[in-house]
Amino acid sequence: MELFKYMEKYDYEQLLFCQDKESGLKAIIAIHDTTLGPALGGTRMWMYESEEAAIEDALRLARGMTYKNAAAGLNLGGGKTVIIGDPRKDKNEAMFRAFGRFIQGLNGRYITAEDVGTTVEDMDIIYQETDYVTGISPEFGSSGNPSPATAYGVYRGMKAAAKEAFGSDSLEGKVVAVQGVGNVAYHLCRHLHEEGAQLIVTDINKEAVQRAVEEFGAKAVDPNDIYGVDCDIFAPCALGGIINDQTIPQLKAKVIAGSANNQLKEARHGDIIHEMGIVYAPDYVINAGGVINVADELYGYNRERAMKKIEQIYDNIEKVFAIAKRDGIPTYKAADRLAEERIETMRKSRSQFLQNGHHILSRRRGR
Numbered sequence: 275m276e277l278f279k280y281m282e283k284y285d286y287e288q289l290l291f292c293q294d295k296e297s298g299l300k301a302i303i304a305i306h307d308t309t310l311g312p313a314l315g316g317t318r319m320w321m322y323e324s325e326e327a328a329i330e331d332a333l334r335l336a337r338g339m340t341y342k343n344a345a346a347g348l349n350l351g352g353g354k355t356v357i358i359g360d361p362r363k364d365k366n367e368a369m370f371r372a373f374g375r376f377i378q379g380l381n382g383r384y385i386t387a388e389d390v391g392t393t394v395e396d397m398d399i400i401y402q403e404t405d406y407v408t409g410i411s412p413e414f415g416s417s418g419n420p421s422p423a424t425a426y427g428v429y430r431g432m433k434a435a436a437k438e439a440f441g442s443d444s445l446e447g448k449v450v451a452v453q454g455v456g457n458v459a460y461h462l463c464r465h466l467h468e469e470g471a472q473l474i475v476t477d478i479n480k481e482a483v484q485r486a487v488e489e490f491g492a493k494a495v496d497p498n499d500i501y502g503v504d505c506d507i508f509a510p511c512a513l514g515g516i517i518n519d520q521t522i523p524q525l526k527a528k529v530i531a532g533s534a535n536n537q538l539k540e541a542r543h544g545d546i547i548h549e550m551g552i553v554y555a556p557d558y559v560i561n562a563g564g565v566i567n568v569a570d571e572l573y574g575y576n577r578e579r580a581m582k583k584i585e586q587i588y589d590n591i592e593k594v595f596a597i598a599k600r601d602g603i604p605t606y607k608a609a610d611r612l613a614e615e616r617i618e619t620m621r622k623s624r625s626q627f628l629q630n631g632h633h634i635l636s637r638r639r640g641r
């Protein structure tokens with residue numbers, strides 16, 4: 275990969291490689307764009323096949339956070355970290371302390387939180403070394419695990435998508451096929467069950483499936499069968515890239531609305547499902563509940579205020595549908611337009627010089 279060429283193509287600001295021999299830390303921090311504010315994005319820990327795969331993931335995810343934060347109306351830019359390693363075996367206290375010091379060195383340009391492979395406990399360790407971490411334990415006055423907030427946002431966005439597809443936002447009696455019933459989808463299933471939706475679930479983790487069957491009366495299917503089940507809504511809540519040439523012909527759902535990041539394998543798959551008349555709630559708009567929740571910590575966490583903002587994911591999804599209709603484009607492109615328009619407007623209005631600009635983080639320090 276020609277790094278500078280790639281960074282130039284998608285307009286990345288910064289890429290950092292962090293190494294600590296004692297603890298085994300190998301981290302890559304990617305900062306995509308800080309026009310709207312400091313870059314906020316989680317830390318993923320994963321066993322990457324190669325360093326190149328890790329770099330690519332960090333870059334791709336960081337850019338996703340720029341769009342997610344912009345579309346959610348947050349005054350935050352986009353960044354992400356990947357730590358190379360097995361989250362079940364390679365974690366240690368020194369590793370997250372060393373990582374925290376690297377973040378502190380960025381002096382607020384990047385703020386972290388949880389992502390796949392990292393937990394509230396890891397964030398608490400990072401917090402020993404830096405202020406620039408969110409999603410830490412409620413005992414520190416923080417918001418804790420972002421997954422329930424993400425699930426609530428997905429539930430709200432799914433209702434908006436149902437309204438678009440079926441003329442009513444009620445999910446009562448709707449059949450929802452959920453791929454992966456992990457941290458986010460467990461809470462999503464609870465909301466759906468409470469509203470009277472019928473659930474079909476799958477997961478490679480049998481215990482997770484069993485819990486959904488017992489608690490929510492879900493029907494279980496094998497992982498490969500989830501795409502083709504008879505359902506109204508498909509909710510991808512496990513992996514990226516699952517809307518692709520192999521899965522699209524199997525889909526029976528009228529709506530795709532789930533928490534997974536980067537659901538479209540390639541942009542053209544967004545065009546194909548649009549032509550098929552499937553209502554797609556773009557991933558980074560519908561799954562922004564977690565980042566909205568942790569971002570509220572920067573103002574001194576207030577759960578009620580955060581939940582109100584997460585509820586608005588319904589309106590954000592409606593805005594995307596409206597742009598798609600206005601411009602005659604698929605919803606994934608409409609979401610990009612929503613984010614890009616906001617970033618561009620703010621970029622232009624920032625041209626005026628200010629000696630000591632007021633900043634989201636100055637509020638946090640003063641609290």
Ligand SMILES: NC(=O)c1ccc[n+]([C@@H]2O[C@H](COP(=O)([O-])OP(=O)(O)OC[C@H]3O[C@@H](n4cnc5c(N)ncnc54)[C@H](O)[C@@H]3O)[C@@H](O)[C@H]2O)c1
Binds near residue numbers: 459533564
């Ligand atoms: N946690 C959050 O707040 C948050 C926020 C935004 C986006 N997301 C995205 O949502 C998705 C789920 O996040 P999570 O925190 O619930 O993760 P998780 O790891 O708790 O849950 C994912 C589940 O998917 C299952 N799974 C993995 N491969 C599968 C396969 N091939 N078929 C079926 N199931 C499979 C796993 O066993 C696991 O139970 C991820 O893509 C994540 O990036 C999460």
Ligand SMILES: CC(C)C[C@H](N)C(=O)O
Binds near residue numbers: 388562568
């Ligand atoms: C900041 C975190 C809560 C971000 C979350 N992992 C996401 O992908 O949105």
